Amino acid sequence: xxxxxQTPKFRVLKTGQSMTLLCAQDxxxxxxxxxRQDPGMGLRLIHYSVGEGTTxxxxxxxxxxxxxxxxxxxxxxxxxxxxxxxxxxxxASSTPGLAGGTDEQYFGPGTRLTVT
Amino acid sequence: AxxxxxxxxxxxxxxxxxxxxxxxxxxxxxxxYLFWYKQPPSGELVFLIRRNSxxxxxxxxxxxxxxxxxxxxxxxxxxTASQVVDSAVYFCALSEALSxxxxxxxxxxxxxxxxxxxx
Numbered sequence: 001x002x003x004x005x006q007t008p009k010f011r012v013l014k015t016g017q018s019m020t021l022l023c024a025q026d027x028x029x030x031x032x033x034x035x036r037q038d039p040g041m042g043l044r045l046i047h048y049s050v051g052e053g054t055t056x057x058x059x060x061x062x063x064x065x066x067x068x069x070x071x072x073x074x075x076x077x078x079x080x081x082x083x084x085x086x087x088x089x090x091x092a093s094s095t096p097g098l099a100g101g102t103d104e105q106y107f108g109p110g111t112r113l114t115v116t
Numbered sequence: 117a118x119x120x121x122x123x124x125x126x127x128x129x130x131x132x133x134x135x136x137x138x139x140x141x142x143x144x145x146x147x148x149y150l151f152w153y154k155q156p157p158s159g160e161l162v163f164l165i166r167r168n169s170x171x172x173x174x175x176x177x178x179x180x181x182x183x184x185x186x187x188x189x190x191x192x193x194x195x196t197a198s199q200v201v202d203s204a205v206y207f208c209a210l211s212e213a214l215s216x217x218x219x220x221x222x223x224x225x226x227x228x229x230x231x232x233x234x235x
Binding site: 033043090100101102103105110 | 159212225
């Protein structure tokens with residue numbers, strides 16, 4: 001049981017290049033999320049998904065796209081990377097709360113992305 | 117609107133001291149969940165506790181304890197007899213539980229409190 005895994009762990013891009021971050025979870029969780037973490041900013045939600053085939057915008061969605069074609073995978077794409085997207089990216093998954101909302105989130109180890 | 121405030125940006129304590137991390141939240145809902153997560157220097161995010169809004173009992177787990185008070189919209193976290201391994205950034209988070217039961221709203225994280233425990 002690997003939990004939540006992220007690929008790759010590190011990446012350096014040049015401005016304008018594209019890439020896809022892969023998140024996989026083996027806990028059969030309904031909900032999945034992509035966050036970015038910048039110094040002094042805490043965690044900010046980029047996009048999330050409440051089920052296979054559905055996605056929604058979070059707090060900072062501009063410049064990113066996502067897809068959830070399979071329940072266990074949540075992909076984050078950068079079509080044209082910018083230096084402002086230099087950050088640590090975390091994927092997370094969770095189950096729905098019994099009374100709505102969500103239960104605790106399980107996080108991947110993070111991807112450190114640098115855009116030069 | 118949802119909001120989570122952690123007014124303490126950085127705290128330093130000497131080992132074996134007790135320390136309390138404050139968390140104040142704002143929500144429009146009567147049913148919600150509160151969480152604490154720990155991020156040690158290695159970078160991973162680790163879940164510590166979840167509290168439902170309808171359960172105001174305080175909780176103790178070893179050296180950790182949590183004080184949930186709806187009257188003041190606070191969910192404070194106390195570490196007793198701190199240790200160097202407690203050095204980390206601690207995040208408080210809020211998830212509203214909108215009606216109907218299956219609806220969802222995003223989780224809001226506070227900015228985090230960086231705790232340094234000095235040997």
